[in-house]
Amino acid sequence: MTALLTVEDLDVRYGDAQALFGVDVTVEAGETLAVIGANGAGKSTLLKTIAGLLRPGRGRIRFDGRDITGLPAHRRAPLGIALVPEGRRLFPSLTVEENLLIGAGLAKARPDRIYELFPHLVALRRRGAGLLSGGEQQAVAIGRALMSDPRLLLLDEVSLGLAPIVVKQLYAVLPAITAAGTTVLLVEQDVNQALAAADRVQCLLEGRVALEAAAGDVSRAAVTRAYFGV
Template sequence: MSLLRLEGIEAAYGAAQALFGVDLAVEEGEVLALMGRNGMGKSTTIRVICRMMKQSRGSVQFDGRDMARIPSHLAARAGLGLVPEGRRVFARLTVRENLIAAARPGAWDLRKVTGLFPRLAERSGQLAGHFSGGEQQMLAIGRALMTNPRLMLLDEATEGLAPVVRQEIWAALDAVRLDTGLSLLVVDKSLAELGRIADHAVILERGRSVWHGAMADVSGDVANTYLGV
């Protein structure tokens, strides 16, 4: 049984339909890349998974549980950890306060998270709003890990960051994968970096799942056809 399974998901913003049939599955310990050009429904799919948006058709199953009537805060307690697009840290709280705000018991605690991102330990008493974009993204990832999720979803986690910071974040995600076997669903545009950590990929086009397969096969004609690279 898949940890997460979406079947035939349709969703709309008012009268504007955004998803027309999204299917995907994430297995225990798997890293799945959710890919597609801008505006193809990736972030909307993340919102549906995390129950911040309801589907009009289709089903979302997480750990064998139908999530249709589950509110977002209970979805988080069920084991979904979100690193949202645009970071969205609590700017007026300190680094430590951000990390413990939604912490739940488990392997990921302050010691382990700050070991993954030492910069957070060095600046634990500083306000998050004073951080650079890259530091805020590390904090957002650390905050999600502190919820001790079964599945962590990252929506454009490295977009707009300096190359050296991007590499630091990708290395940290690889370490999480290797150390704990945490399942990840990653939205990103970088084929090279996704290729190092993802097992499989699903590609969306105009709100539909149009390709799925091994991450190693996302190249050549597949990339040219669906990703424009």
Template sequence: MSPLLEIERITAGYGPVQALFGVSLRMEEGQVVALMGRNGMGKTTTIRCISRLLPLTGGTIRVAGQDIARLSIPAVARLGVGLVPEGRRCFAPLTVAENLIVAARPGPWDMARVCTLFPRLAERMGQVSATLSGGEQQMLAIGRALMTNPRLLVLDEATEGLAPVVRQEIWDGVRALKAQGLSILLVDKSLREICAVADRAVILERGESAWAGPIDDLTADLSDRYLGV
């Protein structure tokens, strides 16, 4: 069986500025993989490439065995990539319920199940999403991605800028999703939380994958070298 996600030596950039110089990553169905690295190393850029928001200049990305190079953004979503982008981005004028409904595709995830995962959303279904707290917007962004019934959930800095107690609610949600067998690719600053939930890690350094392995092999030396400030 093909891996769920297979990234082979991809390169990409922004106009004349090259940002990725050879990122490789492989993840199997059911895994939680952390994409790590200091600021500006190419994590978000890699994620943009996976969702087809940014074209590749080289290399290959396959989702469930299918090369996505020629697919449209919605086609990649239909293949099963559910993105929760950096900075959340809900549809501000829409209510919580509307945000969820517009994303919906058939599958086990519906509004009721999203509300079970994040009960706070249940209390705010009629509220306009622009007026939600940061944590609630993040829960909504995750809920919206789940409504697409993804095979692969991609979380880019899902806990950034949130109060510790709210961050904990998000991590509880991520752990629950993992327990339900969902495959998750995640980027986050909290090494402790990543180590508690991820199966594997891939570390980027200046747009290249520098290390990959089981999370338990990520020693203090490695994290000092690649993640320390």
């Protein structure tokens, strides 16, 4: 396999507070990597930095061999990086379909593939996004990111605030997304869901990498030690 994304020795700060300390991440083309950890571990900070929303104080980010450390977010998106942010961040006054079309940018992509992945959105396509349930909004947020046909999909806290059955439905589409050629880096607090969905798992503890292993090989005891630092 070939590395699609390489993060090297990454430091990120919010003013005087440092959120990431020398973090290394490698995501191979075609795989799914899950980043887990407690609240405040630095997971969302990592995704925002990869997407270009935050600038690192130190380190390098390479995408398909190209150094993109200095590129702003609007120049990373055309390269094939799409972020599904925590909290969905939809435009509530726009319809489902209008939110999806925004994700296409200047491309003339149609939402047909998104409706295949999420058939329940077809009946909702003219409904305002602000009137949707949390699970429906999350499906739209994922669909919006997929409208740009990304090579790397960054998923931030898919399960946050959603019922287990809804989370299961959302994660059920992940194999179809990866089968279409999209590499996935997902941040998840639900350890069981992360291990079930990913090829590899990486755990952050207070901004540092505490564990990295194949999802099928790592023991629950090792995850617990890395997650809580015990």
